[in-house]
Amino acid sequence: MIWVNGVFSDTLPITDRGLLYGDGVWETLAILDGRPLRLNWHLERLQQGLQALAIPSPDMTQWLTEILKACRGRDSAVLKLIVTRGQGMRGYNPRDCCNPTRIVQVTPRNTYPASYVQQGIRLALCETRLAQQPRLAGFKHLNRLEQVLARAEFDSDFQEGLVRDTAGNVIEGTMSNVFLIQADSSVVTPALSQCGVAGVMRRVVLQALHEWGIPCRIGSLSLDDMHSSQAIFMTNSLIGIWPVREFMGKTYPVVPLISALHAKVNVNT
């Protein structure tokens, strides 16, 4: 079910700049028991993206009402939110585009084998690199060709792929963020100032680690850091926490911290 500007519709005008230029932002999040999980944090990131692109914000009170109505009665589903700059004249110039398009979509949840959480996943290494573009880093815009190219590189033998930037820094998964538990048991996750999406589940994990007093830093990471780490896990608002059991021929354990984080952020109950 899809609503466009509050009205049932499964189509968009072709002149919408969301299609023409990827001129918009989006979020996907879990719906549980009729409620969108961590909606506030998702809307916060969405607003950051709108600000970065200077897209006028939709009327949030009105939109919130529409979002909550769309989620009502859904036990377990996926909520997708898109805001585009709306329709415009021909050309890149975003001026005079004052009516953003807001889209709310509710779809069934994908189910994954329990083993992904319990034993972990196989993580591929993608050859596609993320370009360094600070103006578009951190938020979730509609320009996602790099992710499409990276995702096309691996088949169902792998559940996720690791992507580096053009300078060789480890950045994230194609649809998730990455955390390393280092030999000294401290945790580290890549800085996302040049590229990458700062996931809401990444924020949840960072907060949990902070609450628990576990040393954690955000910094530059290399493949060597991956290899020398004690354990690896991936985060995403829909999957929660996936431990990595294999990466580049090396196996990694599901350490207790990963299980504790999984219990803390559980998105499946």
Added chain:
Amino acid sequence: MIWVNGVFSDTLPITDRGLLYGDGVWETLAILDGRPLRLNWHLERLQQGLQALAIPSPDMTQWLTEILKACRGRDSAVLKLIVTRGQGMRGYNPRDCCNPTRIVQVTPRNTYPASYVQQGIRLALCETRLAQQPRLAGFKHLNRLEQVLARAEFDSDFQEGLVRDTAGNVIEGTMSNVFLIQADSSVVTPALSQCGVAGVMRRVVLQALHEWGIPCRIGSLSLDDMHSSQAIFMTNSLIGIWPVREFMGKTYPVVPLISALHAKVNVNT
């Protein structure tokens, strides 16, 4: 007037990956006397883009028929062609998306003051940089947020903006390619291996220079090269050739070579 997969329609399903990820390519070209100008070269670049993204090509015979039909009877108009990967399941994985969406749009031509061609334009310098991403360089895909950000930087005092890459190389205009006529009267235009769109009008100009025996090279260019050049011009399939009369406080002349190129590639008769 818009046709989607050969049928009159001005909307697209929201689940089309063109909207969700900018997963597609496009072209804009001039229609004159019922015929799309340099359609072959535009379709060649479009096909290169489809190949780079591993999007299946639409049936070109069928599509060509649709395109020519859409242009018939149009004295002067703009043709926009879009091919997206079509609809897919949720997620970046492009596999099993075998039905590309083909869009044909015909719109009225923008008219520009004759002075842009005769006296030249004012060229702004954009602060927004293009990220270096060889996988997406040269062709015209739907991920165009960098162009939107760059175009937003200048107002109607300027007719175009010059964009550099993150390493400081001069690359192109927001909607055009750039050529410098150097002090020794040779011509140079930026290499587009890391970013930028290799315009069809750029190709037309390169061919004309070659035919005329005028030395021309494709290479790295800096702002210093701009400043030390004898003359500058911008190229685009719809505008043809625009000389630059002012850039960063310096004025440039409309030299005879620019007028000759304009006469050669004329898109307005």
